[in-house]
Amino acid sequence: MQKLKKILYSALTFTFLFNLNIPLSAMEKEVKVYSGRHYNTDRGVYKKFAEETGIKVRLIEAAGISLIERLKREGKNSQADLILLVDAARITNAAKAGLLQSIESSSLENDVPNGLKDRGKEWYALTRRVRVMVANPKVVDLNKIKDYTDLADPSLKGKVCLRNRKSPYNQSLVANQIVNKGESETKAWLSGMISNVSQPFFPGDISIIRAVSKKKCGVGIVNHYYVARMLAGVNGRRDALYAKKTSVITPNPAHVNISAGGVAKYASNKKEAIKLLEYLASPQGSKGLAAPTFEHPLKEVNQNPIVKDFGEFTSDSVTVEDLGNYNSLAIKMMKDSGWD
Numbered sequence: 001m002q003k004l005k006k007i008l009y010s011a012l013t014f015t016f017l018f019n020l021n022i023p024l025s026a027m028e029k030e031v032k033v034y035s036g037r038h039y040n041t042d043r044g045v046y047k048k049f050a051e052e053t054g055i056k057v058r059l060i061e062a063a064g065i066s067l068i069e070r071l072k073r074e075g076k077n078s079q080a081d082l083i084l085l086v087d088a089a090r091i092t093n094a095a096k097a098g099l100l101q102s103i104e105s106s107s108l109e110n111d112v113p114n115g116l117k118d119r120g121k122e123w124y125a126l127t128r129r130v131r132v133m134v135a136n137p138k139v140v141d142l143n144k145i146k147d148y149t150d151l152a153d154p155s156l157k158g159k160v161c162l163r164n165r166k167s168p169y170n171q172s173l174v175a176n177q178i179v180n181k182g183e184s185e186t187k188a189w190l191s192g193m194i195s196n197v198s199q200p201f202f203p204g205d206i207s208i209i210r211a212v213s214k215k216k217c218g219v220g221i222v223n224h225y226y227v228a229r230m231l232a233g234v235n236g237r238r239d240a241l242y243a244k245k246t247s248v249i250t251p252n253p254a255h256v257n258i259s260a261g262g263v264a265k266y267a268s269n270k271k272e273a274i275k276l277l278e279y280l281a282s283p284q285g286s287k288g289l290a291a292p293t294f295e296h297p298l299k300e301v302n303q304n305p306i307v308k309d310f311g312e313f314t315s316d317s318v319t320v321e322d323l324g325n326y327n328s329l330a331i332k333m334m335k336d337s338g339w340d
């Protein structure tokens with residue numbers, strides 16, 4: 001009898017605990033992130049956020065453009081709470097396509113500098129990247145190349161390597177030049193630079209660094225962190241050796257691009273999404289994202305000696321919104337100039 005009681009009692013306890021567990025798991029907070037940031041090291045930052053807040057981060061990664069297409073297709077059925085994208089044109093296009101929603105957050109307003117956030121409060125920058133030039137001193141005279149516009153100089157005929165027109169990084173650079181220098185100067189720059197290009201146009205920034213190193217051309221335009229990653233050996237020993245043969249030229253002022261985030265229009269975990277966005281834009285979060293990827297946090301410069309070696313940079317005054325507004329004109333002018 002005593003034994004039966006004991007069995008009954010433990011069965012009851014089990015049922016009670018089991019039932020208790022159901023509402024608990026349903027209450028578990030989470031945030032679903034669609035990320036176009038393709039860096040494994042971001043996971044460490046999400047983990048820290050989860051530890052500090054108890055909010056689980058579920059990550060859905062995809063390349064930038066297909067991510068936007070996917071969100072458009074999914075519409076109201078989308079699972080996305082927070083959307084992270086690289087490049088100014090991509091995040092502004094996401095806002096224009098109605099994929100994001102306006103949010104109120106004083107901490108985001110404080111942590112994200114002017115020019116790096118949306119006036120409509122739909123997106124905020126998280127990290128910064130500088131579009132630099134990478135050159136081979138054995139092929140070109142480094143002293144003669146200070147700015148992107150110098151790549152139009154006739155002395156560089158056949159010595160310029162460029163990534164193809166589809167790259168939003170280059171679209172944003174051209175948009176930046178339109179704002180900075182006006183349409184006709186940009187047109188002249190494009191036609192001079194494109195006539196100097198050593199064909200074909202490249203699929204990515206890394207292949208440009210390799211081509212410059214191998215003297216296939218003398219100078220190209222890339223994001224600074226690609227050179228840093230190669231130098232640090234992230235892509236293996238061979239790429240490190242390639243990168244070592246090149247020099248980085250940082251224009252002054254420089255075109256600075258961003259990675260950014262915004263809360264999805266149909267987020268079902270809006271509160272949690274805002275919390276994560278606030279965390280990622282905070283000094284600690286931004287540094288957590290930027291330090292291991294060799295990007296720059298929002299308010300400071302990456303302290304890694306490899307990045308510091310590229311020299312200080314001064315950002316020009318073109319806002320991310322401007323880059324988005326001039327994106328279609330930039331693409332048209334690139335096409336017209338023969339940028340493939």
Ligand SMILES: [Fe+2]
Pocket residue numbers: 086223
């Ligand atoms: Fe990139």
